[in-house]
Amino acid sequence: MYPILVSTPWFNLYSYGLLIAIGYSLSTYWIIKEAKKDGLPGETIFDMLILQLIIGIFGSRLLFILEYTPDQMNFSSFFAFEQGGLTFYGSVISGTIFNLFFLKLKRLPFWRVMDCVGFGLPLLGFARIGCFLNGCCYGIPCKYPWGVVFPKVSTESLHPTQLYEVISGIIIFIALQKLRRYRQNYGEVFLTCMIFYGFCRFFIEFWRADNPVFALGLQLSQIIAILIISASVAIWKLNSHSKRLRIIPSDKIQTTVKSK
Numbered sequence: 001m002y003p004i005l006v007s008t009p010w011f012n013l014y015s016y017g018l019l020i021a022i023g024y025s026l027s028t029y030w031i032i033k034e035a036k037k038d039g040l041p042g043e044t045i046f047d048m049l050i051l052q053l054i055i056g057i058f059g060s061r062l063l064f065i066l067e068y069t070p071d072q073m074n075f076s077s078f079f080a081f082e083q084g085g086l087t088f089y090g091s092v093i094s095g096t097i098f099n100l101f102f103l104k105l106k107r108l109p110f111w112r113v114m115d116c117v118g119f120g121l122p123l124l125g126f127a128r129i130g131c132f133l134n135g136c137c138y139g140i141p142c143k144y145p146w147g148v149v150f151p152k153v154s155t156e157s158l159h160p161t162q163l164y165e166v167i168s169g170i171i172i173f174i175a176l177q178k179l180r181r182y183r184q185n186y187g188e189v190f191l192t193c194m195i196f197y198g199f200c201r202f203f204i205e206f207w208r209a210d211n212p213v214f215a216l217g218l219q220l221s222q223i224i225a226i227l228i229i230s231a232s233v234a235i236w237k238l239n240s241h242s243k244r245l246r247i248i249p250s251d252k253i254q255t256t257v258k259s260k
Helices: 015-037 042-068 088-106 110-134 161-182 188-207 220-240
Strands: 004-007 012-014 213-215
Touching: 004 015, 012 015, 015 042, 015 110, 042 088, 042 110, 088 110, 088 220, 110 161, 110 188, 161 188, 188 220, 213 220
Parallel strands: none
Antiparallel strands: 004 012
């Protein structure tokens, strides 16, 4: 494993942080691209994503500590980001709540913008390569050829669950591009992204070795996955009854953004 890619007397370049930055940059690039294509103000969306990044990091760190080490809820442990320890769901939940208030303040259509976010969000999965290099988020013993040995954890091959999530993200990204032509209402892309990710994450967790059982024989991430899938399906049905969220044919899309 390579938790530190470059070490100098002045600073260390951590693989975990670098890959998070790369993953978020790819995701941001694609979201802005989709926003501009849909006639949304790219600069405003970019500002939202930068602020969301900060909110998301704190949210994901908070959920991680609450799940794994609630007894270490203190200032020094909370800000020890170089040691790893971020939970994706914490970022999604806190980021989505922030986006709701931000877009309302800017008078931008929430679900229309969130569809752009949904198109680019799966690319954030590349950050899991940082988990792989850091040696965290590993899986249970693996007898298959693709098993990986994490020296700090075990001498036997383990499931590279970090890479499973990277592959899942790529598949979700491609699937959303294919499903683009079939959507009928704004919000469907983001909700589909949440459903697909929740489904993948639920099953990947069965191979994770470092997550404790939370309740009903399931890990916290699995319970959150069930809740997110259920909520996404329910919201999808509610949105389908709203005429305001109907997608306008591409040849009639206005370049000006109107608040919904």
